[in-house]
Amino acid sequence: MSASERRGAARTSIVWESLQGILGSDSDVLDIGGGTGGFAVRVAELGHRVRVIDPSPDALAALSRRAQEGDVADRVTGQQGDISTLLEAVGPESVDVVLCHGVLEVVDDPASALATLAQVLRPGGTLSVLANQRHAAVVARAIAGHFGQAREILDGAAVGRSGHRFTSDEITGLLDGAGLRVTSIHGIRVFADLVPGSLLDLEPGATQALLDLERAVATRSEYLPLATQVHVLATR
Numbered sequence: 001m002s003a004s005e006r007r008g009a010a011r012t013s014i015v016w017e018s019l020q021g022i023l024g025s026d027s028d029v030l031d032i033g034g035g036t037g038g039f040a041v042r043v044a045e046l047g048h049r050v051r052v053i054d055p056s057p058d059a060l061a062a063l064s065r066r067a068q069e070g071d072v073a074d075r076v077t078g079q080q081g082d083i084s085t086l087l088e089a090v091g092p093e094s095v096d097v098v099l100c101h102g103v104l105e106v107v108d109d110p111a112s113a114l115a116t117l118a119q120v121l122r123p124g125g126t127l128s129v130l131a132n133q134r135h136a137a138v139v140a141r142a143i144a145g146h147f148g149q150a151r152e153i154l155d156g157a158a159v160g161r162s163g164h165r166f167t168s169d170e171i172t173g174l175l176d177g178a179g180l181r182v183t184s185i186h187g188i189r190v191f192a193d194l195v196p197g198s199l200l201d202l203e204p205g206a207t208q209a210l211l212d213l214e215r216a217v218a219t220r221s222e223y224l225p226l227a228t229q230v231h232v233l234a235t236r
Contacts, residue, residue, distance in 0.1 A: 105163035187227030
């Protein structure tokens with residue numbers, strides 16, 4: 001496994017472990033903006049049915065290939081669209097789990113988007129939100145010498161193609177407004193983005209040690225502002 005693959009594992013493992021804890025034995029899952037199926041195919045491999053809604057035909061083509069390679073093409077469906085057309089494609093109260101990863105950053109109205117996602121959840125269903133976190137972005141831009149960008153992010157402005165960023169309180173407030181109950185909050189990539197990739201090659205066991213460290217701080221509130229992303233689970 002390359003350094004980039006090991007770093008990727010450290011970045012996604014905690015999210016994946018959280019998802020495994022809320023998936024039932026036979027769930028209907030919607031992955032909005034699921035792209036090429038990084039999560040969708042893994043969920044399907046556990047025996048669940050997954051529908052991916054994404055605006056990119058190229059991403060959906062890659063999703064189809066990945067599902068075939070993983071021998072789960074019968075459990076993964078891709079459809080072009082986005083949140084604005086979601087209710088036309090997916091009926092209300094029709095899915096058990098919704099994955100909304102990297103989507104709130106790019107929609108015009110995050111509150112409206114979450115309200116729409118809440119409608120497609122069955123009672124007792126779970127929404128998984130993964131979103132870029134503002135505090136860490138401010139620090140990262142400042143360290144890189146981009147002080148103007150750091151100030152814009154600090155003030156809540158969208159920067160270029162990266163879109164919105166949120167604090168954990170803002171995300172939980174939006175979820176409350178959508179009628180959803182927050183059940184867990186995890187800080188994601190507290191250290192993974194700061195560790196040089198070369199270190200993971202040079203130090204034996206460094207990747208596992210990094211992952212263990214990420215797990216140790218993921219639920220500690222004092223480290224949450226340092227996390228590149230926030231992962232929140234909420235139920236209807």
